[in-house]
Amino acid sequence: MLAAVDINGSSVVLAGTDAKQTALSLKKTPHFCPQCGCPVVIKAGDVNIPHFAHETYSSCDSFSEHESPRHLAAKIDLFNWITRTHDAVMEARLPNGSQRPDILSGTIAVEYQCSTISASLFRERTKKYRVGGLNPFWIYGGPSIERKGRYVKLTPFQRLFLRYHAQLGFYFISYCPDLKFFTIYGRIIPVTISLCLAVRLDVKVEDMPFPPSAVFLTEFTYPLAPFFDEKRKWIDQSLNYSNARNHPFFRTVYESGRNPHLLSEEIGLPVRSGMAIRNHAAEWQFYIAYDRKNGSAKEAANIVRRRIQKGHLKETIMPLAPMMTPEQAAEDYVALLKEIKIKRGIDSQSRGGKIRREEEFCLLHEKRIIDRLIF
Numbered sequence: 001m002l003a004a005v006d007i008n009g010s011s012v013v014l015a016g017t018d019a020k021q022t023a024l025s026l027k028k029t030p031h032f033c034p035q036c037g038c039p040v041v042i043k044a045g046d047v048n049i050p051h052f053a054h055e056t057y058s059s060c061d062s063f064s065e066h067e068s069p070r071h072l073a074a075k076i077d078l079f080n081w082i083t084r085t086h087d088a089v090m091e092a093r094l095p096n097g098s099q100r101p102d103i104l105s106g107t108i109a110v111e112y113q114c115s116t117i118s119a120s121l122f123r124e125r126t127k128k129y130r131v132g133g134l135n136p137f138w139i140y141g142g143p144s145i146e147r148k149g150r151y152v153k154l155t156p157f158q159r160l161f162l163r164y165h166a167q168l169g170f171y172f173i174s175y176c177p178d179l180k181f182f183t184i185y186g187r188i189i190p191v192t193i194s195l196c197l198a199v200r201l202d203v204k205v206e207d208m209p210f211p212p213s214a215v216f217l218t219e220f221t222y223p224l225a226p227f228f229d230e231k232r233k234w235i236d237q238s239l240n241y242s243n244a245r246n247h248p249f250f251r252t253v254y255e256s257g258r259n260p261h262l263l264s265e266e267i268g269l270p271v272r273s274g275m276a277i278r279n280h281a282a283e284w285q286f287y288i289a290y291d292r293k294n295g296s297a298k299e300a301a302n303i304v305r306r307r308i309q310k311g312h313l314k315e316t317i318m319p320l321a322p323m324m325t326p327e328q329a330a331e332d333y334v335a336l337l338k339e340i341k342i343k344r345g346i347d348s349q350s351r352g353g354k355i356r357r358e359e360e361f362c363l364l365h366e367k368r369i370i371d372r373l374i375f
């Protein structure tokens with residue numbers, strides 16, 4: 001941990017350019033854990049980052065005992081970044097005592113998270129902050145996001161950090177203490193189950209305002225064709241490498257007498273809140289087409305929820321974007337179909353014919369579909 005109290009009860013924080021000097025000069029005087037009141041010692045060697053540690057094994061539930069050097073370094077950087085313009089408390093104690101944010105500034109509770117934690121713990125901590133009137137600001141500190149060509153691949157843990165902003169769409173903020181910059185991925189749109197399109201921006205810590213203003217990226221457009229190309233690949237791979245007979249989507253497609261390669265073009269389109277469903281857009285959009293009676297948005301939302309309950313679809317857990325639900329995705333999709341005036345498309349007769357139809361579809365509808373993704 002980086003904050004302790006001295007014998008007079010004054011707070012001591014080991015951050016800033018003179019942290020090492022401060023640490024060395026204070027080494028002989030007693031300090032105490034702000035959480036449990038037990039004695040702590042200053043660890044300040046040649047290699048490690050100066051920090052406090054409990055003198056003996058303690059049952060103190062302070063999070064700070066197992067912090068990696070990366071976590072300590074980032075916490076110092078973020079504290080210095082915030083305190084340039086705002087008051088902030090390192091490792092603040094909250095009135096309910098149950099949680100300690102890395103840094104608290106006003107109602108913003110900063111959590112820098114390097115190691116993987118479970119979705120339920122992430123959700124629980126987020127909820128506790130909100131209940132306490134605080135706005136949790138999670139910053140990702142784990143390994144870099146994997147890239148594959150023009151796409152990025154987000155793990156379920158990384159998806160927990162996704163937030164939504166009207167201009168930026170889904171976005172993700174990470175900080176690297178080695179390079180001293182934030183990396184923002186914005187306009188994240190799922191293309192397949194694992195691949196997403198995204199726009200990346202690196203911002204040096206000194207150039208980043210606090211709180212970060214989200215609107216960095218102005219000009220923006222994605223082509224629609226890659227969604228068709230990747231859908232084709234995804235279908236091929238799924239049928240080649242997995243047991244498609246047991247896959248609820250492919251099974252339903254075959255049972256309905258249709259061919260997954262030739263499904264009409266409106267099945268599998270990107271929509272703004274599509275990230276909320278952890279399946280290919282073709283899957284849940286096919287279910288909507290297959291199960292619907294009246295074609296209303298409400299009905300589509302119910303269809304998606306029922307398929308989740310049956311285990312045919314999976315919800316993406318995004319505690320920081322609670323408005324983006326599978327129901328919302330279904331409603332966005334129905335609104336899109338209405339706008340492009342397609343009720344029920346026609347399947348193709350051959351794979352060659354399918355590609356020609358996709359090209360025509362792009363010419364006709366690309367602009368409307370992409371414009372609806374992000375305002």
Ligand SMILES: [Zn+2]
Pocket residue numbers: 033034035036037038054058060061062
């Ligand atoms: Zn303690």
